[in-house]
Amino acid sequence: MQTNLLSKVTNAKSSSMSDKIDHPQLCQWLNAVATSRDKKAFTQLFHFFAPKIQRIARNKFPNEAQASEVVQETMSNVWRKAHLFNQNKGAATTWVYTVMRNVTFDMLRKIKGNKEDNLSDDIWPIAESMTSEDESFDDHLENKQLLTVIEKLPEVQQQVVKGFYFMEMSQEQLAVHLNLPLGTIKSRLRLALAKLKMQLGEEHD
Amino acid sequence: MINHHPKFELIQSFVDGDLPASLSAAIAIHADMCPQCQQQIAELTDQVAEVSFEEAFLDRFIVDENQSIESVGELNADALDIEDMIAQITLSDDIDKVEPVVEKTMLFNNKAYTLPSALNNMSFGKTSHIGKLSRARIQLNENEIHTSLLQIEPGGSVPQHTHKGFELTLLLDGSFSDERGEYVKGDFIMLDGSHTHNPVSAQGCLCYTVANDALHFTQGINKLLNPIGTFIY
Amino acid sequence: MNYAPLTLPIFPLPVFLLVGGITRLRIFEPRYLKMIKIATQGEGFVIWLNPQTSEKPLIKWGSWVEVVNFDQGKDGVLEIDVKCKALVKIQSIEKDLDDLHFGTVCETFHWSQGIDGNSIVELSDSLEEVFVNNNMFNELYPDRYSQNPNWVVARWLEILPVNLAVKSAFVDVHSYDEAKHFVQSIIGQNKNR
Structure with missing residues (x-):
């Protein structure tokens, strides 16, 4: 399903391996958990992820009980934080992987360093859009009169049932391509949109 | 422009979650300032996640070829009381609210620095000073690995030294130079025991440093300074 | 028509x-x-x-x-x-x-099927670069009309990370100039090239 074009190409190998994962389905379940606290969808997610998490954790922890704790903690974070998943930023597998890695990291620190400082979410943020810059950027977009029309476009369901390769570049890819800092790209986009808004305003008022 | 990046193996371990907190935070901070590394990390994370969760993943654990994926599933079902766990987790419909990240600042010699968000929940020791150097130890409890914020005031330098383990310097603000050239904000400089250097900062700088052994000063009278080694790293 | x-x-x-x-x-x-x-x-x-x-x-x-x-x-x-x-x-x-x-x-x-007189070298070059470095695009676009400014602006508009609602503003038949300026203001001021 949604695959950003540049990464898709550089990772031809990974995309061929992905064939076995039903990404749209995972997205749909995750979104159902987020929007309607759907226990059936969560059960599906659980059956998909839990055995694999158990296996991965078993390689990092000395016993089965601790591995189960990783499963419990990861899946309960999935349940409580599903609303932070943004499918425009990446695949469901990537998001769950981040949640699992963070749980594992904090648990290992607790065991090895006797520290319960839970640093992982600072190092690998689960909700990237929480920074102020992104927020103002989104706000700005939301102001657009046009947006009222398609803003609520249910991309979620649509991609789930149809699936398409997302041909759009991400801001990060554009930054890399133009060899400019991400901040510059963001401010350019902001500026361009502001100008456009003024033009549209002039024409429509 | 940032010229020094973490090498691939380090980024890979970062994505796998296998690095200590000190180095993980360093790579996260660097990636925040470096679109290339950010992109590389994002791609690698996608790949690793994909491989971890693909259906065939369980196959790799099957030693006996006659054993089917289903029986591995059963084995897991024994270890995990699935229904019970699901019921327990979904008992409450509460969701975790994420607070917007609040920027933290830290003062060194009356100059305020905004801390990278990766350091937000780390605890800092008291700042100590020697000459133009100020250091605040970050308390991560990683045994022989020591992590600090090190400020060099304009015109300050670290005497020529080497070390037995590794020494990472991540420039958070300002610039410094050594025998190999000039370093700028965002540069990720990893040295090992084969390197000797003598960083000088004309304009002053703030660094995030991680080292797994005290420095050894190598030059003439500086040998007398070896106690500084344990001070800095 | x-x-x-x-x-x-x-x-x-x-x-x-x-x-x-x-x-x-x-x-x-x-x-x-x-x-x-x-x-x-x-x-x-x-x-x-x-x-x-x-x-x-x-x-x-x-x-x-x-x-x-x-x-x-x-x-x-x-x-x-x-x-x-x-x-x-x-x-x-x-x-x-x-x-x-x-x-x-x-x-x-729509303007995307026309040809504008003024060439826009910078946007053409950078688009070509994106296409060349990308297998998916290479596969999808065996024929590229990088010398046709309208074609170039249309392709840029499709791949830029901008909300669909914003892109939709350029469906207006007369919006070519706006679209060109919009793309240029994001892509076209890179001093490195």
Whole structure:
């Protein structure tokens, strides 16, 4: 399903391996958990992820009980934080992987360093859009009169049932391509949109 | 422009979650300032996640070829009381609210620095000073690995030294130079025991440093300074 | 320009495509497999940015596409490449028993099918660079019209990370200059090249 074009190409190998994962389905379940606290969808997610998490954790922890704790903690974070998943930023597998890695990291620190400082979410943020810059950027977009029309476009369901390769570049890819800092790209986009808004305003008022 | 990046193996371990907190935070901070590394990390994370969760993943654990994926599933079902766990987790419909990240600042010699968000929940020791150097130890409890914020005031330098383990310097603000050239904000400089250097900062700088052994000063009278080694790293 | 109305299958999908634009879709839902069958025997279908849930069509335009290539992915899912041949005005929409949308549509002229006199070297070069470095694009676009400014601006607009609603503003027939300036203000001031 949604695959950003540049990464898709550089990772031809990974995309061929992905064939076995039903990404749209995972997205749909995750979104159902987020929007309607759907226990059936969560059960599906659980059956998909839990055995694999158990296996991965078993390689990092000395016993089965601790591995189960990783499963419990990861899946309960999935349940409580599903609303932070943004499918425009990446695949469901990537998001769950981040949640699992963070749980594992904090648990290992607790065991090895006797520290319960839970640093992982600072190092690998689960909700990237929480920074102020992104927020103002989104706000700005939301102001657009046009947006009222398609803003609520249910991309979620649509991609789930149809699936398409997302041909759009991400801001990060554009930054890399133009060899400019991400901040510059963001401010350019902001500026361009502001100008456009003024033009549209002039024409429509 | 940032010229020094973490090498691939380090980024890979970062994505796998296998690095200590000190180095993980360093790579996260660097990636925040470096679109290339950010992109590389994002791609690698996608790949690793994909491989971890693909259906065939369980196959790799099957030693006996006659054993089917289903029986591995059963084995897991024994270890995990699935229904019970699901019921327990979904008992409450509460969701975790994420607070917007609040920027933290830290003062060194009356100059305020905004801390990278990766350091937000780390605890800092008291700042100590020697000459133009100020250091605040970050308390991560990683045994022989020591992590600090090190400020060099304009015109300050670290005497020529080497070390037995590794020494990472991540420039958070300002610039410094050594025998190999000039370093700028965002540069990720990893040295090992084969390197000797003598960083000088004309304009002053703030660094995030991680080292797994005290420095050894190598030059003439500086040998007398070896106690500084344990001070800095 | 006057065109006779046509009846075409409609595919609600959040994909922004101007004339000449190509994208790859994965089709696995039965009703859309049926749609592709109709589309390949007939005159293509229309990609429509509208929310599926709304009763009345809020968006009155769509991208009329034809299937230019198809393949089966490794997972057995049908993959089709579609190319936009024109934008259409959607006059009315109905659903059949399989919940498939059909629309009465009318072809309209859009700037993305014209040729502007003034070349825009910078945007052409940077677009070419994106395409060259990207297998997916290389595969999808065997023929590239990098010397045609309208084609270049349209492709840039499709791949820029900008909200679909914003992109939709450039569907207006006279919006070429705005579109060009918009793309230039993001891409065209890079001092490194």
